[in-house]
Amino acid sequence: MSVKKLGLPLMMASLVSLLLLMLFFPGAYLESALRGLAIWWDVLFPSLFPFFIISEMMLGFGIVHLFGTLMDPLMKPLFRIPGSGGFVAAMGYVSGYPIGAKLTAKLWEQNMVTRDEGERLVAFTTSSDPIFLIGAVSVGFFHDPKIAVILAAAHYGGGFLIGLLMRFHGKQSATPDGSNASRMAPAAVKGSRVQRAFAAMHQARMQDGRSMGEMLRQAVESSLKLIIVVGGLVVFFSVFLELLTQAGVMRILYFILDQMLTAVGFPPSLSEALVGGLFEVTLGARSAGEAASSVPLPYKAAAAAFILSWGGLSVHAQIASILHATNLRYLPFMIARLIHAILAAFLVMLLWNPLMGSFMPSPVFSPQPEMGIASAAGGITDRIAFFCILIVFMIAASSVWCLIRAIWRAGNRNPAK
Incomplete structure (x- = not known):
């Protein structure tokens, strides 16, 4: 019996068992x-x-096209994605999963990225947001904000490396439907890069054509649909994981992972955190931070970095549901998440002494941060600040790269005699 034919009976048996x-x-x-x-x-x-x-409103107003034109010189040579991917990267890194996938799907719908470009983009822009990494994981679970330094370096540094590795994914040129025709591009505009950027924004706004009220209504409607899907998947995986625990299935997974961790030199007591993180990020990160005191802190941090970078099957299901409306494939994303997780854990062990030295944790008062209205509002403010900083940094880096390239070309045209 083929694997494809076995799929339906296995799914039915799983649902009945659940x-x-x-x-x-x-x-x-x-x-x-x-x-x-x-x-x-x-x-x-x-x-x-x-x-x-x-993000929906910024796409409608053409602001993404403006940033895309400004960041093209940086994003294309580094990651083989258009400059609009820089906006997705900034928004994805400050907002967390699944913003990057949602924006990538929107760019694909507007023919701004090809299938291969979209798969590259969603693979390295899906990450944990800094508010969760600092507030929940570092302060809430590890009880010290200093641990955020090594977690951020490993998680976001690993994401950058994944972006560089994913540039080798796919063909040199392919359209969203998989053919080799060129991607749709805006009409060429003469002038400086800033002029071209504003012209691209204006052209995108004219092509969109919706009134502000209609744009806002559709943005709220589509965002509500997506956030409800996200909530449903979070509830489902919470129930799924608890039922497996009650049935004793998790103990079997713990035992298997114990043997694997022992084989690679990691403390076997981290198996509970890693198995929990396989399904859900928050549960796994909490277990890593609250692991036995006999487990060395670098190993706990490496386990947390692995879990944050993998994302959990709950996040994977959210991404798969978003990609389902496009022809972007889930498999490249899953492989990239696994590589990112391994890279992040490796980077924690590699960078621990240079970044943390003989760091000893100092306890804080709140073992688990509360997410009330005030803290939620503060988190949104911090995310907007992070986003602005990232956008300014990427535009500045793109401008510096353009300047260096122009100087190099001028030198080649006028060699010293």
Whole structure:
């Protein structure tokens, strides 16, 4: 029997087994569902929903096209993606998953990226946001904000390396439907790069043609649909993981991972964190931070970096649901996440002594940060600040690169005699 033919019976058996577990453990099922719903309502909805709407509006107004033209000289040679990918990268890195995938899908719909470019882009712009990395993981789970230094270096540094590696993915030229025709490009405009950028923004706005009210309505509508999908997947995986724990399946996974960790020289007591992180980021990162005190801190940080970079199957399901509306494939994304996770863990071990030295954690008062209205508003403000800094940095880097290239070309045209 082929694997394809086995797929449907296995799926049906899994769903029936899950239903039976829900009947056997109704209390655990209800508690885990409420816990997942609380995470979505208290954390994900206030932190992601505004950025969903903002990104939609910026696309409609052509601001993405403006940034894309300014960042083309940097993004194309480094990552083999158009300059608009720089906007996606900035928004994805400051807002967290699944913003990068959502914006990539939007660029694909507008023929601004090809299939290969979209797969490259979504592979390295899907990351944890800095507010979660600093506030929840470093302060809440590891009880010291200093650990954010090594986690950020490993997680975001690993993401940058994935972007460089993904430039070798795919063909040199391919359209969104997989053919080798050229991607649609805006009409050429003479003048400086800044003039071309504003001309691209104006052209995109004229092509969009929607009124501001219509644009806002559609942005809210599509963002609500996506945030509800995200919430449903968070609740589902919360229930799924709790039911597996109640049924004793997790103990089997712990034992298998214990042997694998021992073989590579890692403490086997980290197996609970890694198995939890396989399914859900928050649970895995919390387990890594709260692992036994006998586990050396660098190993705990490496496990947390692995979990943050892998993203958890809950995030993978969110990305797959977004990519389903396009012809972008999920498999390159999954492979990139696995490589990113391994790279991040390796970078923690490699950079620990240079960055952290003989760092000893100093406890803080709050073991787990509360996400109330005030902290949510502060998180949005911080994300906007991070986004502006990243955009300015990338535009400045692009300008410096253009200047260096112009000087080099002028030198080649006028060699010393």
